Amino acid sequence: MTINLFDLTGRRALVTGSSQGIGFALARGLSEAGAEVVLNGRDETKLGAAASSIAGARTLAFDAADHAAARAAVDRFEADVGPIDILVNNAGMQHRAPLEEFPADAFQRLLQTNIASVFNVGQACARHMIGRRAGKIINIASVQTALARPSIAPYTATKGAVGNLTKGMATDWAKHGLQVNAIAPGYFDTPLNAALVADSAFSAWLEKRTPAGRWGKVEELVGACVFLASPASSFVNGHVLYVDGGITASL
Numbered sequence: 001m002t003i004n005l006f007d008l009t010g011r012r013a014l015v016t017g018s019s020q021g022i023g024f025a026l027a028r029g030l031s032e033a034g035a036e037v038v039l040n041g042r043d044e045t046k047l048g049a050a051a052s053s054i055a056g057a058r059t060l061a062f063d064a065a066d067h068a069a070a071r072a073a074v075d076r077f078e079a080d081v082g083p084i085d086i087l088v089n090n091a092g093m094q095h096r097a098p099l100e101e102f103p104a105d106a107f108q109r110l111l112q113t114n115i116a117s118v119f120n121v122g123q124a125c126a127r128h129m130i131g132r133r134a135g136k137i138i139n140i141a142s143v144q145t146a147l148a149r150p151s152i153a154p155y156t157a158t159k160g161a162v163g164n165l166t167k168g169m170a171t172d173w174a175k176h177g178l179q180v181n182a183i184a185p186g187y188f189d190t191p192l193n194a195a196l197v198a199d200s201a202f203s204a205w206l207e208k209r210t211p212a213g214r215w216g217k218v219e220e221l222v223g224a225c226v227f228l229a230s231p232a233s234s235f236v237n238g239h240v241l242y243v244d245g246g247i248t249a250s251l
Helices: 021-032 044-051 067-080 104-132 153-176 191-197 200-209 218-229
Strands: 012-015 036-041 058-061 086-089 135-140 178-185 240-243
Touching (some): 021 086, 021 218, 036 044, 044 058, 058 067, 067 104, 086 104, 086 218, 104 135, 104 153, 104 178, 135 153, 135 218, 153 178, 178 218, 191 200, 218 240
Parallel strands (some): 012 036, 012 086, 036 058, 086 135, 135 178, 178 240
């Protein structure tokens, strides 16, 4: 009998920050691979609208940056509905400003949204996964996990931390049967990057800088996510997979 290593039938996936953009695209892709998906965000109206276009999708509204709220929501879901087999830590934000003028409150929001959320929801789900000796956690890092650009130094710091937290999670939890990896997207046409997409000078620079010569499409992240969520990646742990059109490979 042939085994489909990429089949997610019978698995349940929670995707944080999934009412739009990359998170929504990944949730839809996991659903198409057979998983039951659970969309997360803070806005229940937006979540409901997003879930309506994915067959069988559930919603679980909570603030991923709030440790107590994340743990309570995950514990309640596990008790009332069933296990979360796959977690995609996608919640994130961006703030651009010259570093010497960067607002302290914006820096703190970046830390909470981009790093603390990964710890919060990752820990909440892992506590249950460890007991089952199985689980997949996929953290969304960035090309800025490895590279920097002007005006986003704090964001770069947070995404570097996501890469190292991924390695730390794998180091602690692989012995319990979990695989923890990260996807590091390059420049994708998303709501988070709307200002850059609209900037013709930046887009021209990006097309020259990226070997593929273009912006990425969010659907091009789905294959990496399905791979890391599936049995195909059963011995892949602590890895940061760059999906960036070659930008980190080229000077």
